[in-house]
Amino acid sequence: MKVPVALGFASVLAAALAGCSVDMGGFSFVSNERGTSTSSASARVSTQEAMLTPEGECSADVSLDPSTRPLPKEIAVGITECELVRLKGKRPTDVLIGDNGKGQREVQVLYSEPGNREIYMFTDNRLGRIVKPGQPEQQG
16 A cells, blocks of 8 residues: 555655746856956756747756657657757747647747748647748648
8 A cells, every 4th residue: 555655645746846947047256367257157947848939049958857858860740849959050040939729839940041941830849840942841
């Protein structure tokens, strides 16, 4: 009978931690031959998968989500918003965030370069469609 109690406690703990995030920030004073200056840093850790902000940055620097997985090898249907940005190696040109009327997060990520435009469409942080002009649309 102790096993269900332990499992029950683990379930309660997991539920309590679901969606938690921690924001940390700080500053320091640095003194050198030019005088004293300040520097600051901040970090965000979350138990949820990181998502893109409208500025094209990931919402968490580190994810403690138990489903965290290694970075995929290629851009493919099913990857997350932040995995796309890491695979591309640069910020997107534009990010549009909204909902689809069913309570799901909808995100369109645009990468635009001279002569090339790519649109990545996400639903609830999973890539569902890739649109590249002149190429067939990829869907999941």
